[in-house]
Amino acid sequence: MRSIKYDVVVIGAGPAGLAAASRAKAMGVKRVLLVDRDREPGGILQQCIHNGFGLHLFKEELTGPEYAYKFIEESYASGVEFLMNTMVLTIQPDRQIYAINRKVGMLKIEAQAIVLAMGCRERNRGAVTIPGSRPSGIFTAGTAQRFVNMEGYMPGRHVVILGSGDIGLIMARRFTWEGAKVEGVFEIMPYSNGLNRNIVQCLKDNNIPLHLSHTVTKVHGNERIEAVTVSQVDEHFTPLSGSEQVIPCDTLLLSVGLIPENELSRDAGIHIDPVIGGPVVTDEMETTLAGVFACGNVVHVHDLVDNVTRESWLAGEGAARLVLGQQPTRDLVTTKAGSGVRYVVPHKIHVENLATRTTTLYLRVLQPEENVRVELVSGTKSLFSVHQRVVRPAEMVSINVPPKRITATAGEELMVRLVREGDKA
Amino acid sequence: MSTIYELTCIACPMGCQIKTKVQQDKIISIKGNSCKRGELYAQDEIFRPMRVITSTVRVQGGVLPVVPVRTAEPIPKDKIGVALQEIACITVTAPVKFHQVIVPNIADTGVSVVASRPLAAKEGGEKTA
Ligand SMILES: Cc1cc2nc3c(=O)[nH]c(=O)nc-3n(C[C@H](O)[C@H](O)[C@H](O)COP(=O)(O)OP(=O)(O)OC[C@H]3O[C@@H](n4cnc5c(N)ncnc54)[C@H](O)[C@@H]3O)c2cc1C
Numbered sequence: 001m002r003s004i005k006y007d008v009v010v011i012g013a014g015p016a017g018l019a020a021a022s023r024a025k026a027m028g029v030k031r032v033l034l035v036d037r038d039r040e041p042g043g044i045l046q047q048c049i050h051n052g053f054g055l056h057l058f059k060e061e062l063t064g065p066e067y068a069y070k071f072i073e074e075s076y077a078s079g080v081e082f083l084m085n086t087m088v089l090t091i092q093p094d095r096q097i098y099a100i101n102r103k104v105g106m107l108k109i110e111a112q113a114i115v116l117a118m119g120c121r122e123r124n125r126g127a128v129t130i131p132g133s134r135p136s137g138i139f140t141a142g143t144a145q146r147f148v149n150m151e152g153y154m155p156g157r158h159v160v161i162l163g164s165g166d167i168g169l170i171m172a173r174r175f176t177w178e179g180a181k182v183e184g185v186f187e188i189m190p191y192s193n194g195l196n197r198n199i200v201q202c203l204k205d206n207n208i209p210l211h212l213s214h215t216v217t218k219v220h221g222n223e224r225i226e227a228v229t230v231s232q233v234d235e236h237f238t239p240l241s242g243s244e245q246v247i248p249c250d251t252l253l254l255s256v257g258l259i260p261e262n263e264l265s266r267d268a269g270i271h272i273d274p275v276i277g278g279p280v281v282t283d284e285m286e287t288t289l290a291g292v293f294a295c296g297n298v299v300h301v302h303d304l305v306d307n308v309t310r311e312s313w314l315a316g317e318g319a320a321r322l323v324l325g326q327q328p329t330r331d332l333v334t335t336k337a338g339s340g341v342r343y344v345v346p347h348k349i350h351v352e353n354l355a356t357r358t359t360t361l362y363l364r365v366l367q368p369e370e371n372v373r374v375e376l377v378s379g380t381k382s383l384f385s386v387h388q389r390v391v392r393p394a395e396m397v398s399i400n401v402p403p404k405r406i407t408a409t410a411g412e413e414l415m416v417r418l419v420r421e422g423d424k425a
Numbered sequence: 426m427s428t429i430y431e432l433t434c435i436a437c438p439m440g441c442q443i444k445t446k447v448q449q450d451k452i453i454s455i456k457g458n459s460c461k462r463g464e465l466y467a468q469d470e471i472f473r474p475m476r477v478i479t480s481t482v483r484v485q486g487g488v489l490p491v492v493p494v495r496t497a498e499p500i501p502k503d504k505i506g507v508a509l510q511e512i513a514c515i516t517v518t519a520p521v522k523f524h525q526v527i528v529p530n531i532a533d534t535g536v537s538v539v540a541s542r543p544l545a546a547k548e549g550g551e552k553t554a
């Protein structure tokens with residue numbers, strides 16, 4: 001078996017992997033390798049041909065491929081090496097990677113530091129179980145996106161979309177613009193899971209109705225899907241009898257969420273946070289397996305690629321610091337989701353870093369709220385808080401804690417919670 | 426005679442529901458916006474709504490059968506239909522360069538449609554193309 005050695009090996013050449021690899025290189029690491037199973041780098045961005053990427057980082061609205069192009073060029077220019085068409089099979093705890101590709105077959109890659117950047121995959125029908133037959137014509141929204149945008153093939157002409165995630169909304173517009181009829185978007189929750197901007201520019205612009213508190217309760221058709229039954233649901237998500245409506249269609253798109261792709265991480269024994277489905281990480285983006293870092297959608301599902309890039313720079317820096325022997329001392333505080341908060345990333349923060357750099361906490365809220373404070377507390381003491389006019393589960397909240405703003409001692413627990421303005425919690 | 430427009434502001438995550446009354450090309454009343462940006466958004470959306478459009482065009486001899494394209498700038502919303510029809514008629518030949526102009530003046534807007542990515546030619550593709 002062929003065996004190669006690198007300082008930093010990044011698995012996945014999407015926006016996360018590209019940013020981590022080029023940052024590690026820029027920090028002075030000699031040999032950085034990016035491995036991806038795909039034919040070309042860019043990850044999921046190559047199929048996201050719509051604009052809206054990079055608004056925060058570049059103050060312009062790039063399409064997915066344009067955003068990817070910037071980082072691909074930067075990675076090549078900085079001297080990152082690429083190993084494409086190569087699937088990583090396992091990661092050993094001693095940081096040996098086994099991968100396979102057509103040219104050389106099995107391959108062993110030894111690394112001083114590994115960065116996991118495998119992205120996420122879509123939940124499929126199995127994960128949401130709809131009764132009825134199993135005809136063809138049912139796709140996840142992202143699969144349909146790949147068909148239309150990269151393979152130049154339209155999966156259908158009469159489309160029903162289940163779930164109001166952003167990919168579904170984007171595809172509603174894409175199908176309409178390609179001449180198909182989108183009958184409606186059905187969302188089981190009483191609010192949409194997509195960005196407002198997509199609801200306006202993808203649905204309203206094209207007169208596509210959004211039905212909240214509705215779900216698909218039956219699929220009809222034998223060979224090919226012919227119709228779906230949709231029903232209204234009550235507050236416990238139970239379909240209301242009498243509200244059923246049959247909608248003829250030849251295509252059903254599922255846009256019901258994404259899950260981090262962590263088979264490799266699990267097999268390597270890395271601790272996974274059950275709430276987010278991604279590895280437990282420090283603020284250097286290091287997992288519980290020393291020398292293995294993670295960033296992007298493999299850690300938690302991001303709605304903005306800009307945040308993926310920022311987080312991945314930290315992972316690239318973290319990996320570089322390990323290789324260069326510049327890691328901070330292992331005095332850590334832990335973070336915890338308090339009331340109103342579903343999760344917080346990172347799970348652990350180096351005390352030293354709190355003093356020397358801005359620390360960004362990413363969190364998701366449980367419910368839409370207005371006029372709240374995101375508060376960092378230790379015991380009963382409030383350490384830091386920021387006002388948020390509005391928070392929604394669909395939009396990740398990021399909180400920047402400037403250097404030296406809070407001091408903490410190793411072992412302390414920082415709880416992040418939501419407090420309604422005016423309330424003394 | 427006045428017309429009522431209801432909009433969702435997208436200038437921030439708040440997503441205010443804005444209700445406006447418009448008379449002779451002027452907003453005469455506006456309700457529901459929580460800040461000034463909502464007013465500007467309503468102005469633009471009502472009087473000159475603009476959109477960037479993104480699509481794909483067919484490619485001959487490329488590593489992929491289609492290449493993604495975009496309007497280099499936003500174009501008036503009411504030109505979207507014509508623009509999409511013009512884009513649908515086009516086939517380009519690989520290789521395609523990053524930001525290569527695909528349609529110089531889409532739907533008479535003065536805006537060009539450009540490729541969103543480079544696309545290489547398939548090996549041996551030149552012969553068949
Ligand atoms: C369909 C969709 C639409 C989106 N729309 C927007 C938007 O409009 N605006 C916005 O800002 N953000 C958007 N996002 C979010 C943003 O694009 C993603 O958050 C971002 O692409 C995630 O980057 P990543 O590098 O973590 O993952 P990915 O881009 O998924 O990259 C992961 C890479 O890892 C590779 N890989 C996985 N496993 C292996 C393995 N075992 N061996 C080798 N390689 C492997 C894959 O081939 C892939 O190239 C969207 C996301 C999706 C999925």
Ligand code: SF4
Pocket residue numbers: 434435436437438439440441457458459460461462463464466
């Ligand atoms: S009106 Fe102001 S607060 Fe309301 S959505 Fe628009 S920008 Fe946000």
